[in-house]
Amino acid sequence: MEVGKIAEGITGEKAVLVGVISQNQTQEEAEDHLDELAFLAETAGAVTVQKFLQKLPTPHPKTFLGTGKIEEVAAYVKEEEIDMVIFDDDLSPSQLRNIERTMNVKILDRSNLILDIFASRARTSHAKTQVELAQYEYLLPRLTRMWTHLERQKGGIGMRGPGETQIETDRRIIKQKISLLKKKLEEIDKQKAVQRGNRGQLVRVALVGYTNVGKSTIMNLLSKSEVFAENKLFATLDTTVRKVVIENLPFLLSDTVGFIRKLPHQLVESFKSTLDEVRESDILVHVLDISHPNFEDHYKVVNETLAEIDKEVKPTIIVFNKIDNYQYTPQEEDDLGEKKKENYTLEEIKQQWMAKIGPHACIFISAHQKENIEEFKDVLYEEVKRIFKERYPYNNFLY
Numbered sequence: 001m002e003v004g005k006i007a008e009g010i011t012g013e014k015a016v017l018v019g020v021i022s023q024n025q026t027q028e029e030a031e032d033h034l035d036e037l038a039f040l041a042e043t044a045g046a047v048t049v050q051k052f053l054q055k056l057p058t059p060h061p062k063t064f065l066g067t068g069k070i071e072e073v074a075a076y077v078k079e080e081e082i083d084m085v086i087f088d089d090d091l092s093p094s095q096l097r098n099i100e101r102t103m104n105v106k107i108l109d110r111s112n113l114i115l116d117i118f119a120s121r122a123r124t125s126h127a128k129t130q131v132e133l134a135q136y137e138y139l140l141p142r143l144t145r146m147w148t149h150l151e152r153q154k155g156g157i158g159m160r161g162p163g164e165t166q167i168e169t170d171r172r173i174i175k176q177k178i179s180l181l182k183k184k185l186e187e188i189d190k191q192k193a194v195q196r197g198n199r200g201q202l203v204r205v206a207l208v209g210y211t212n213v214g215k216s217t218i219m220n221l222l223s224k225s226e227v228f229a230e231n232k233l234f235a236t237l238d239t240t241v242r243k244v245v246i247e248n249l250p251f252l253l254s255d256t257v258g259f260i261r262k263l264p265h266q267l268v269e270s271f272k273s274t275l276d277e278v279r280e281s282d283i284l285v286h287v288l289d290i291s292h293p294n295f296e297d298h299y300k301v302v303n304e305t306l307a308e309i310d311k312e313v314k315p316t317i318i319v320f321n322k323i324d325n326y327q328y329t330p331q332e333e334d335d336l337g338e339k340k341k342e343n344y345t346l347e348e349i350k351q352q353w354m355a356k357i358g359p360h361a362c363i364f365i366s367a368h369q370k371e372n373i374e375e376f377k378d379v380l381y382e383e384v385k386r387i388f389k390e391r392y393p394y395n396n397f398l399y
Contacts, residue, residue, distance in 0.1 A: 015046040016077060018065065019088035021055040032294055036261070037088050037110065039212075044117050046084065050076060063098050064091060074103045086113055089262070093142045111138060111264035118267065126188050133181040134266035136174050143167050143174070192276070201391065202243070203251040203384045206278050208306065209287035210298035211258025214321040217367040218287060219255040222246075222377070239277045246381040249388065254281065259305045261297070268308060275309050282387050284316040285380070290349070290364065291325035293341055315383060317361050318353065319376060324366040 017037050021030040030053055038048040054069045063070045064087055077085060084106040091099070091109040099107050108116075115135050122128040207215040223242035241254045254277040278284070286302065288295045323346060331343040344352075346364060353362045363379055365372040 012045050012047045013083040014049050014080070015041050016073065016082050016085045017041065017048055017051045017088065018073060018085060019051070019053050020059050020064070021053055023057050027053070027055075033088055033261070037086060037113075040110075040113050040117065041086055044113060044120070046086075049080065049082065052076075059089060059095075061092075062095065063102065064089070064095050070099070070102055077103050077105055084108055086110070090264075096142060110262055111266070114260070114264055114267065126185075126192075129181055129184050129188065131267075133178060133185065134264065134269070136178050136181070137266040137269075138264065140171065140174050140178070143170050189276075203283070203387050203391070204254065204277070204281045205244075205251055205283045205285060205380070205384065206254045206256055206281035207285050207287060208256055208278060208302060209258060210289065210295075210302055211260050213258065213287045213289040213292075213298070214367045215255050215258065215287050216240075218285075218319070218321065218365075219253060221367055221370065221373060222380075223253055239275075241277065246377050246384070249381060249384055251384045259302045261301045263305065268305070278306065279310045279312075281314065283380075283383055284314050285319055286316050287319045287321050289322050289325075290320040290346070291322040291327070295320075296341075315361075315387070317363065317379060317383060318357060320349075320353075320362070320364045321367055323364050323371060324369045 017034050019030055019034045019037070021027055031051075034051045034053065038051070041048050052065075052069065052073050054065050056066065060066055060070075065073065073085065076082070082105060085099070085103055085108070087099075087107070087109045089109065090111050091107070096107060096109075115131065115138055118127075118131045119135065122131045207219060209215050219240065219242065223244050239254050239256050241252055244251055244253045256275060256277055284306075286299070288299055292298065326346055327342060328345050329342045331339055341349075350362065350364055360379060360382075363372065363376045365376050367373070
């Protein structure tokens with residue numbers, strides 16, 4: 001199944017995207033996943049020119065796609081002089097080798113692409129170390145002949161044992177690098193733990209959510225600071241913490257890295273220290289992009305990732321952002337099919353979610369247009385004050 005040609009007049013690397021419609025997926029869901037993959041490719045600097053989908057119970061163990069489809073993609077890649085092919089799932093080492101032989105171009109899987117974006121976005125020593133660790137842990141089981149340059153980084157003479165093959169040498173060097181990076185992260189984590197300890201006992205609030213939902217924009221509004229915000233995935237890698245005062249009540253607000261479906265396990269592991277702000281927070285503000293057709297799926301992905309990071313259930317305020325971008329489409333009178341998300345008004349969606357999680361934990365705003373921000377501040381203030389009262393029952397300057 002070919003999903004239409006995407007781009008003309010291309011200036012960046014040309015990419016083809018490939019996905020599988022599995023037993024548990026609809027075609028619409030699979031196409032949405034490829035749309036997200038295209039956004040990831042754009043963030044990395046590539047331009048998507050074509051998308052291919054094939055319906056398979058499970059990906060082919062040797063070539064991910066079936067024989068006929070992989071040959072069709074290979075022919076297109078050669079004819080259109082494509083620079084890379086990106087797969088929406090992780091490829092095994094053998095799949096990667098077989099596909100490379102068939103297509104003779106750069107082959108990436110979803111995890112590899114996300115790691116590349118993280119590497120380009122990392123600014124601080126902490127983020128760079130975390131990304132480098134994740135990259136090496138991703139690379140280790142996928143070592144092939146293409147990585148034989150690694151021994152030159154440490155010097156080839158004296159590095160090889162008797163009869164040791166090149167790939168064994170590379171594997172040993174990478175394991176050494178992983179060990180050193182883990183030690184470096186431990187030192188950074190100790191320093192950050194001291195910094196967190198020096199913040200005193202202020203109530204802590206963490207902004208969490210899917211990538212590109214507007215967390216940094218909300219951070220800038222509440223803290224009156226200039227945290228980097230951009231309409232691209234993973235604009236924020238490092239956790240930013242600001243002191244915020246609403247009325248007479250100070251608290252700490254942190255902006256964390258955005259989540260995404262199929263987030264590489266290596267990144268979840270290496271970024272757990274960055275996400276200490278989530279674990280140590282008193283309140284979570286879960287931001288959703290109400291204008292995205294699959295915001296409910298994003299809600300589920302974030303909650304699953306949070307459960308992996310922190311088992312403790314925390315007070316959570318659900319903030320539906322980007323109401324200015326929401327497009328309502330009335331359902332046709334003769335349409336007897338199931339109502340789609342876009343067929344509900346904002347008010348109907350609000351009623352549904354308020355019935356599900358309660359009226360005081362459900363706020364609809366536009367951070368960009370500054371709509372309903374005061375209502376959001378009021379709800380946040382009341383929640384922070386409640387925790388402050390529990391923590392300092394005899395400090396009555398607030399009440």
